[in-house]
Amino acid sequence: MLRKIDQLIDELDAWLRFHKKMGLEALPASPGVKSFISSTDNSLINAKDAFTKPPGSLEALQKAALECTRCRLHETRHNVVFGEGPANARLMLVGEAPGKEEDLTGRPFVGASGQLLTKMLNAIEIDRQEVFITSILKCRPPGNRAPKADEIRACMPILMTQIELIRPKLILALGNVAAHNLLNTKEGLKKLRGKFHSLNGIKLLVTYHPAYILRFAGQRQKALKIEAWNDLQLLQREYKKLEV
Numbered sequence: 001m002l003r004k005i006d007q008l009i010d011e012l013d014a015w016l017r018f019h020k021k022m023g024l025e026a027l028p029a030s031p032g033v034k035s036f037i038s039s040t041d042n043s044l045i046n047a048k049d050a051f052t053k054p055p056g057s058l059e060a061l062q063k064a065a066l067e068c069t070r071c072r073l074h075e076t077r078h079n080v081v082f083g084e085g086p087a088n089a090r091l092m093l094v095g096e097a098p099g100k101e102e103d104l105t106g107r108p109f110v111g112a113s114g115q116l117l118t119k120m121l122n123a124i125e126i127d128r129q130e131v132f133i134t135s136i137l138k139c140r141p142p143g144n145r146a147p148k149a150d151e152i153r154a155c156m157p158i159l160m161t162q163i164e165l166i167r168p169k170l171i172l173a174l175g176n177v178a179a180h181n182l183l184n185t186k187e188g189l190k191k192l193r194g195k196f197h198s199l200n201g202i203k204l205l206v207t208y209h210p211a212y213i214l215r216f217a218g219q220r221q222k223a224l225k226i227e228a229w230n231d232l233q234l235l236q237r238e239y240k241k242l243e244v
């Protein structure tokens with residue numbers, strides 16, 4: 001798909017300004033930069049190639065993100081939900097986007113799906129405080145609508161820089177939006193679940209988003225929980241190996 005040069009210039013300009021704001025004075029001609037400049041498809045930031053020299057600290061990144069106006073969602077948000085957890089977390093969880101309660105509190109996964117997420121982690125003996133939790137978008141789409149492609153493109157550099165700075169050993173992608181954008185694929189969750197993928201050497205596992213599980217009731221919800229449990233056991237096994 002061809003992209004208009006004017007649009008590319010605007011996006012490149014915004015991307016470079018964003019990094020400058022975070023204190024970066026030079027960019028290596030990394031595959032990420034080349035990928036950005038030569039991108040002709042929807043994934044302007046190819047997650048696999050977007051690693052560039054980290055611009056300072058996680059705090060500096062957070063400060064810049066809290067002032068971000070790179071997409072229309074800044075007009076309707078109450079808070080930027082940057083994410084939370086240790087700066088050296090071994091496990092990173094990536095969801096889709098903040099919901100109503102996350103938008104109001106500025107914290108990730110605090111609503112009903114957050115409670116389920118905490119239970120899921122507890123079930124595999126992982127304390128929520130040990131992990132860094134964030135999402136593809138840092139601002140809430142109005143009415144919890146699905147994220148738009150240009151919003152994801154605008155926001156991905158923040159997530160990719162978080163990953164670069166935190167350098168987790170494991171990533172758990174929650175739901176389609178996280179999985180598709182981190183792995184740069186359109187494959188369904190059925191095919192993506194149940195095995196580890198690699199994101200620049202970091203092991204990445206895909207499972208259902210807790211909000212998706214909660215959308216159903218009865219047997220269907222139970223079946224999804226069992227499938228998620230199978231994924232989480234895979235995660236637990238890898239996580240435990242990190243302690244050795």
Ligand code: SF4
Nearest residue numbers: 068071138139154155
């Ligand atoms: S969603 Fe991301 S890119 Fe858009 S305004 Fe919020 S922080 Fe910036």
